[in-house]
Amino acid sequence: MKVLIVSDSHGLEDELQTIAKRHEQDTDMKIHCGDSELDPAHPALAPYHTVKGNCDFYADFKDEMMIQIGSRKLFFTHGHLYGIKQSLLNVYYKANELGADIICFGHSHIAGSELMDGKLLINPGSIRLPRVRKDKTYAILSIDNDQATVRFYNLDGHEIESLTNHYEMSPNS
Template identity: 80%
Template sequence: MKVLIVSDSHGLEHELQTIAERHEKDVDLSIHCGDSELDPSHPALASYLTVKGNCDFYGDFKDEIVVPVGSRKLFFTHGHLYGIKQSLLNVYYRAAELEADIICFGHSHIAGSELMDGKLLINPGSIRLPRVRRDKTYAILSIDTDNTSVRFYDTDGREIESLANHYQLPSDS
């Protein structure tokens, strides 16, 4: 199973549609981790399950969404309600409450992934205003029975190999 993950597009329309079209045959699910600054009915968001960010003032986005991805459970939120710029513990604990294995969030605009006590945390970065690195990024999560990988891409679709990671999540039995 593959999941396309974007965040912090801050008003971009064409880029969201281009990314969705580029990967429409490759992914099973597309999510937007907030701060789209678009109305939920906007065509650029049609391909994405989207949560509310701190800059989303239009419509009724949910603050968080939990979805099954294969035999795993993915929890995604923007991150501002969990103080992710200070610590990842609050979002980690929320995922534990929800019995989620994978946590996706944005807000900091910093691309990266890490395994934290058996839970995979992914921030796709920002396709508009990246921080720490110049690349405007999004991510694709690939979940296999035993292995999970996270790959990052710039808005032109070029893979950023230095950000790629492979993980072995704990058994889901």
């Protein structure tokens, strides 16, 4: 199972469509972790499950979503409601409460992934305004049983190998 993860596109349209089309055949699902700044009915968001960010002003977006990917539960939100710029604990606790194995969020515009007490946390960075690094990024999560790989790509679709991580996740019961 492969999930394309984007966030913080801040008004970009063509780029969202290009990324979705580029990975149309090699991903099973596409999510947007908020701050698209587009109307929920905008064609650029059509391939994505999208949540509301702090710069999204349309009432039709949900603040968070939970989706099943294979035997795993993926919780995603923008992150501003959980204070992710200060700490990841609040979003971790919420995911734990919901029984999620994977947590995706944006807001900080900082690409990265980590395993925290058995839960995989992923921030795809921003395809418009990256922070910490100059690359405008998105991510693809691959899950095969208890093995997870998070790969990051720049806007041109080239993998940023220094950000790629492989994780051994806890077996699902």
